[in-house]
Amino acid sequence: MTVELRSVRRATVPRETAKGRVSLGMIALYAQVGAYVVFLAAPIVMVVLLSFTAGEFAIFPPEGLSLRWYGPALAMPGFIDSLVLSLQLAAQAATLSLLLGVSAALGLARTRFRGRQALLAGIMSPLVVPTIVSSLALLQFFVGANLREASWNLLVGHVIITLPYVVRTVLASFEVFDWSLVDTARVLGAGPVRAFWRVTLPVIRPGVLAGGIFSFLVSFDSFTISVFLVDSQSVTLPVRVFNYILTQLDPRIAALSALLIYGSIAVLVVSDRLIGTSRLRGF
Amino acid sequence: MARLARTKRIGPTGHGWLLLPVVLVLLAFFALPLATVVVYSVGRSTFGQVYIPDVTLHNYVLVLTSPTHLAVLTRTLKLGLIVTAVALIVGYPCAYLMARGRPWLRSALLVAVLLPLFVSVVVRAYGWEIVLGLEGPVNKLLVGLRLTDQPVKFLYSELGIVIGLVHVYSAFMVLPLSSVLQKIDPQLEDAARSLGAGPLTVFWRIILPLSVPGIAAGSMLVFTLTAAAYVTPSLLGGAGINVMTTLVVQQIKLLVDYPLGSAIAIVLVVITLLVVGAYNGFLASRAGVYRRAQP
Known part of the structure; x- marks a missing residue:
């Protein structure tokens, strides 16, 4: 699983668009992968979104935008x-x-x-x-x-x-x-x-x-x-x-969870810089 | 393999003592506790007494025959198969694009797939509770589009467990799969296309069969991880829906029936080992093919 991405020969998806013809299959492929990425991100993005609510409850849609819950979360x-x-x-x-x-x-x-x-x-x-x-x-x-x-x-x-x-x-x-x-x-x-x-x-x-x-x-x-x-x-x-x-x-939980998510993203970025994301594949 | 032989000739042995600390730590804090679980699992318990030393298979018989426990066992296996199958189906296109896409797309997809793994399991479950709750955005959308009259009960059901587990464990399907897909020579596809095969034929006859090692590795990982998952089923599955892990905890922490809880735990370990063993058997059976695929 720890194959270096860079060392593998660059093979790309055949680009029908270059010939001016958009393949239906390609559209379906990209649409499915897009939906999958949305699915992967959904709960994480939602927590971050609700952490900025100005309202009293962590419900969707957030009422206004503010950072008011971050302080109480830390406390x-x-x-x-x-x-x-x-x-x-x-x-x-x-x-x-x-x-x-x-x-x-x-x-x-x-x-x-x-x-x-x-x-x-x-x-x-x-x-x-x-x-x-x-x-x-x-x-x-x-x-x-x-x-x-x-x-x-x-x-x-x-x-x-x-x-x-x-x-x-x-x-x-x-x-x-x-x-x-x-x-x-x-x-x-x-x-x-x-x-x-x-x-x-x-x-x-x-x-x-x-x-x-x-x-x-x-x-x-x-x-x-x-x-x-x-x-x-x-x-x-x-x-x-x-x-x-x-x-x-209350939204303190959303703010707290959001803080943990920022931490996770920071770690992901730092480890990418430090050891390369491809090496993380062995995780 | 040649390197191993050379090392043996040149390299001085006598580094074996370096293994001693690890072996001692694992014996004391891993093997010994597990052995205790095995001992517990053949013991008895009565009301008021947690454990009575004995050698009986009574607990195992109970786990494998009593309808309530058997239902939990079946559900664990069923969820394992469903999560594996769903991860394969939703993950395959992503693995393909990761193997064949432009470099920026590969990196972006890799980050997307890894992100759930880096976010705490507790936070993930909380996120799903918001997204899929009765008042959540998904239900608002479904009702708004008049696709359903009543909000759909995603959470606290087997569906909730499947969603939560596919979310985090599909990475373990996508990553080995994309590694294997990367090694398939794109010229094979070009050749098939130029000989008149449509995209679907190329997929069914060339890509899919060649990606079987990746599917096998991913399935083994996803199935065993699903069977071993505890937090996601207990948070998103709700009270009435037990899987083996939650049942073990229930037996030991709530009902204080150590022998039965231990027996369930051992059955779970055996299931995991059987799946890993089957995978190793699969690898051995195609050792020739597999080795040639290595760069």
Whole structure:
């Protein structure tokens, strides 16, 4: 899935219009894809639209335009706490996943042994096992082991679900990695750590970066695993917003959701600049 | 493959210890908890006692035979198939344009398809509640155009679940599909056209058969993701409509029946593994074709 768009030969849709004849099939194709794009954008655009309402209710059509709900949205109880917690958690989970994942990918890429494929499948299995199942399993495990510190439990849960992304993206970078570079560095006197920092890491950097960004995003956005591991002290942002949506109806929710959408779009743009949208296809 | 052989010869082994931290973490916090679920699933529970150690298949029999649980299982599979089919049908033209369109169109479509994935599941569900609600713009439009007399109840139904899941998971159909479509030589289409085939014939006889690997990969992903989805079904499906994930949570959190909830969870995992296994079997069966398609 991580095929670079640019490397593929430029093939374009045959343009009947160039000959002055518009194909009915082409019109249908573009119309269908247009409708699909509208469908994809609809709920997101609608939330943003209603967040600007001047009225008292988040209903369509919005009554007038204003920014009056954004201030109260930020002031909702617990919002800032949850935002800080989620950002911290995402940063911690991404860091830990990178440490564990890069070392695992290095081990997998450099070592051949019996059962390597099985081990790789095992490391990837948190992606295959439905998150709801691993979340409940983890919850039962923590309760059974009497581990009740929610912030630690959340971190463990998030690392488990973000780890496969790091291993996958970093392992993909190793596939085109020329190991003789490291061997050369070693022959020329670099120690293993220095060889890793100066040779291996710069080459696999895009994979590491992509893995780190995925982990951060997946953790920040993760709802299913968090909803079972939070306690009243540590509520992550998605869980907080979920509780708001269930209990509040005013446009503050629309403004809050819109803020999250701006964040998502910013992340999408930044990751495009940083690692290329095409690489995000592996997401 | 040649590279692997070379690495083996040149590269020193002994990097295996790098795998140790991951293996330990996954054993402790993934394998062990899952094993606990398996142990729970063969246990018993009575009123007032969450779990009684036992080795019985009673819970599995219940999941697979009792009408209420069987209905949930069937609904999960049915929704999986519907969402997969709808994602394929609505996503295919988009994947085609992504593979063959001008560069700006490709990027624009890629962003459009990825956008729902980047927006929080909670916010997406909230957006659908606004768009499809009884007072929402879609219903206002339908009533305004006199297409219906009464507002359509999109939400809190299986339809709501399908819409919500197609919205986010069709990306997993479009992306592998467009990768595969990109690898199909456009000259094949030109050749067929110049030999007199119409656009539909070209599609049915050339593009569709060659895109089967993409369809298979996308279907596997969409089906397993749909079966595993929890938030969207619980928010857009409403109270009466259980799927396996919501039933697991109900059993464990509300009814505190750990053994039965665990058994449902294990059945869900087995279904997922069967689908992934079937996909791997498919890949193996056409390994030759698949490898040649790689650049």
